[in-house]
Amino acid sequence: MIETRYLTKVYKDLVALDKLSLTIDQGDIYGFIGPNGAGKTTTIRILATLLRPTSGQAFVCGYSVNGQAKHIRRKIGYVPDEFGVYEDMSVTEYLEFFASLYEITGKDRKRVIRDVLELTDLSYKKTAEVDSLSRGMRQRLALARVLIHDPDVLLLDEPASGLDPRARIEIRELLKELRNMGKTILISSHILSELSELCNKVGIIESGKLLFTGTVTEILSKVRSNEIALVQVREAPERAAAALLEHDLVIRAEVLADREGWIEVEVDKGADDVSFVTRLLIERSFAVLSIREQEIDLEEAFMQVTKGQVA
Ligand SMILES: Nc1ncnc2c1ncn2[C@@H]1O[C@H](COP(=O)(O)OP(=O)(O)OP(=O)(O)O)[C@@H](O)[C@H]1O
Numbered sequence: 383m384i385e386t387r388y389l390t391k392v393y394k395d396l397v398a399l400d401k402l403s404l405t406i407d408q409g410d411i412y413g414f415i416g417p418n419g420a421g422k423t424t425t426i427r428i429l430a431t432l433l434r435p436t437s438g439q440a441f442v443c444g445y446s447v448n449g450q451a452k453h454i455r456r457k458i459g460y461v462p463d464e465f466g467v468y469e470d471m472s473v474t475e476y477l478e479f480f481a482s483l484y485e486i487t488g489k490d491r492k493r494v495i496r497d498v499l500e501l502t503d504l505s506y507k508k509t510a511e512v513d514s515l516s517r518g519m520r521q522r523l524a525l526a527r528v529l530i531h532d533p534d535v536l537l538l539d540e541p542a543s544g545l546d547p548r549a550r551i552e553i554r555e556l557l558k559e560l561r562n563m564g565k566t567i568l569i570s571s572h573i574l575s576e577l578s579e580l581c582n583k584v585g586i587i588e589s590g591k592l593l594f595t596g597t598v599t600e601i602l603s604k605v606r607s608n609e610i611a612l613v614q615v616r617e618a619p620e621r622a623a624a625a626l627l628e629h630d631l632v633i634r635a636e637v638l639a640d641r642e643g644w645i646e647v648e649v650d651k652g653a654d655d656v657s658f659v660t661r662l663l664i665e666r667s668f669a670v671l672s673i674r675e676q677e678i679d680l681e682e683a684f685m686q687v688t689k690g691q692v693a
Pocket residue numbers: 393396398416417418419420421422423424425572
């Protein structure tokens with residue numbers, strides 16, 4: 383659906399994209415993640431045929447960005463990272479304007495606009511001025527706009543940036559709906575955790591280079607280290623910690639000084655889960671009050687990959 387081969391973009395003496403090769407299949411929701419200046423917008427603008435690559439190739443729906451841009455434009459919906467200013471224009475007028483660009487007229491236009499407003503929960507704002515919308519509504523309107531011509535591929539440049547948590551969730555739910563409609567979506571962000579639930583694949587880019595591409599599970603297993611469990615016993619945590627240390631799969635067992643009865647237990651990644659910790663303690667007659675696994679921090683994982691700490 384989307385393929386780049388050695389895609390390179392040079393601005394004067396700055397290499398913004400450095401031989402980037404990635405593949406996105408039909409129906410993929412691909413999270414394109416990287417810090418500021420990594421080259422996300424540059425890549426997306428090339429795919430949207432708004433920017434020419436210096437060298438290399440990129441294909442969208444089988445068409446090349448070098449020479450077949452016209453075909454690509456009908457197939458894609460591109461939401462840029464900035465919304466722009468639309469003075470004295472209502473939401474409906476705004477959508478009518480874009481519908482006319484795609485030569486959608488008359489009854490079809492009315493129906494399509496009603497549909498996209500409904501999908502993006504903006505029907506109640508159809509007569510409002512575009513400039514009066516909140517940021518979250520504007521992001522949804524930008525999505526409504528690119529859905530007018532029913533594109534197969536959506537290129538979304540940070541659609542959730544600057545939104546409050548609730549608006550982020552709304553955008554995420556909307557994107558899930560689009561995913562269920564079978565659209566292929568490339569979505570950029572600099573926050574990995576924001577995308578991990580939504581995307582089936584991620585690509586991590588830094589300084590114009592693709593550091594990693596694969597499934598979310600793969601990236602986690604790459605950075606996954608030993609499991610950490612926190613366990614609370616009613617009494618004698620020091621003795622409990624010593625008992626745990628005798629087990630082959632326990633690498634470390636430390637009594638937490640500031641929390642009564644709690645022990646931090648590092649378990650070898652070879653263990654299926656940490657349930658044996660509870661079993662062992664109960665067998666040794668310790669009263670276990672509570673146990674929980676420490677969550678893997680996606681942001682941490684991301685930082686490790688972008689710092690090149692993971693081969
Ligand atoms: N028109 C331009 N002229 C010169 N350099 C540019 C131009 N556009 C982008 N760059 C440079 O290319 C690099 C990649 O920029 P790009 O906008 O693609 O990054 P990004 O990953 O989208 O970052 P952000 O998260 O801040 O949006 C940056 O170093 C940027 O300064």
